[in-house]
Amino acid sequence: MPSPTRLSLSRLLAASVTALGLLAAAPAQALDTVKILVPANPGGGWDQTGRGLQQALQQSGVKKVQVDNKGGAAGTIGLAQFVNSAKGDGGALLVGGSVMVGGIALNKSPVKLSQVTPIARLTGEYDVLVVPADSPIKSVKDLMERFKANPGSVSWGGGSAGGTDHIIVAMIAQNQGVDVGKINYIAHSGGGEAAAAIMGGHVTVGLSGYNEFAGQIATKKLRPLAVTSPQRLPGLDIPTLREQGVDVELANWRGVFGGPGISDAQKKELTAAVEKAVKSQAWQDLLKKNGWSDVYLAGDAFRNYVESEVASTEKIVGTLGLAKK
Template sequence: MKNLLLTALLTLTATASAQSTYRILAPATTGGGYDTLARNLAKTLDVTRLAPNAAVYNVPGEGGVVGLREFVKMRGDEHQLVVFGLTTIAAMQTSKDGSVSLRDLTPVARLVNDYEVLIVPASSPYRTLGDLTAAFKSNPNLRVGGASVASAGHLFTGNVLQASGGNVRTLKWVPSSGNLQGIKAMLAGELDVVSSSYGVAEDDIKAGRVRALALSAPERIPGINVPTAREQGVDAELVNWRGVFAPAGLDAAGRASLNSVVGRLARSKEWRTLLVQEKQNSFYQPGVSFAYFLDREELRIKALLRDLGLTK
């Protein structure tokens, strides 16, 4: 009888554990911002015991759209999660088949913010943002790049050039597989200017290998000694946010459970400590307000893409 009771108890425990386990999609290669956020989520869910044994998997391609095409088929499953941000919203809008949209997802929470920074080699003649925008007006063949086409860096660069009176349609963006690869290309003499996530560029900035000309934040950020574009008279800003989503079709109980778990995670000291270590900026915005933010953000990104000539 004792053995039967023990077996039953172990079965119930295993079942409960399986039900609380999440599968988290990072729709990008390992090592990038989406992958880091997904693994931080899984690690915090485990160490806080909110949902042990969460599994992360990667499906890269098309700025996140390739992975999402399969993810949205798991409609109604509250234990399937995906992390992405601004770049993937842009990728959805530039995707040729239009097979995925925000209507296919349940926004759970906005979790982190990052900012773009325009950088040039330390030996560059461009010492200020004004120098750079003037150079672009006289030389539209300036080699400008960073991560993928329609990435946060591409959008911010276009925003800066347009706000300073330049012809943004002449911007010829040179894409790399990621921010780090773009910086390496610039240091190798293949690019004149790069727009990168500040977190990726920080070590090169502090080491003096590159010069930071402008940060995409709305106002000066404590601890970051880089002027914003707005400080320099250019009305341009961009927040490169990332959040977590579930498939569409969750019932009320599923949404409530998921919102509770992610809310407790975002307020935990383990989560905040991990983000500091990873040089990510915590910004928790729960589901309802996150969904409202997304409605406005989608329209803004659509306008930026149209200005760049990437959509009609």
């Protein structure tokens, strides 16, 4: 019969082996720190996305989430910083989307989305075209008549050059037989700046995501003319462009990307954290508040989607002659 001491040592060794086995089988430790780079100035859609995701990640268990802004050139300045600073960093996220895809194509940017790691598409949003409440333009028909008669007399206020708003204007011009080179497009750094320009009479018509102008539409300071969706948006009695004879449809999507060269394990961990966050109440409240569509897409499906978006946007920009020479 073994001695009590030998029995105790045997039990201790057995317990240690069991514990080591459990540790080996345990899943990787969840992220406790995330840094989000928003490649735009505070206040716009990307900033709202980044700060909304910050709250959602914290609500879903990430201890520390930091958000930094680095605006300029349709997000490509922030993209360049992220490519240089986040290599191999499994806790870094970059907010981006269709505006950045357009900016890269328009500016022939040396940095590309292929240099970062697609994590997830998060939201989708259609544009609304608005004019000041006292504008003589009452409909898309009025706007198109003026645009076709004298393209330069219509100034369009939207977001970054080459972004979704700019591409929509170019698509409208092409659809209406207007020379794209005669478009008078005035880029703004955010929806707030664009709204001020429109209400101040500095531009003829503005376009951006509905949420950017919702307050001014509600108080009747701005009049909505059309949305760029295939059907009217739920709860909003605003006709589509197609209803009014302009065959144009385009959505602005936003998502997040990981750093260059992160491992499969790091990518899996980041994706899991984002997926958990978008199921949180904080994120669901943000979608409802901003009128954003939940278009969550991750993994290979999102990577394929980004590649398709890049190819189609480059084609649009090239066809419309928007790219810098």
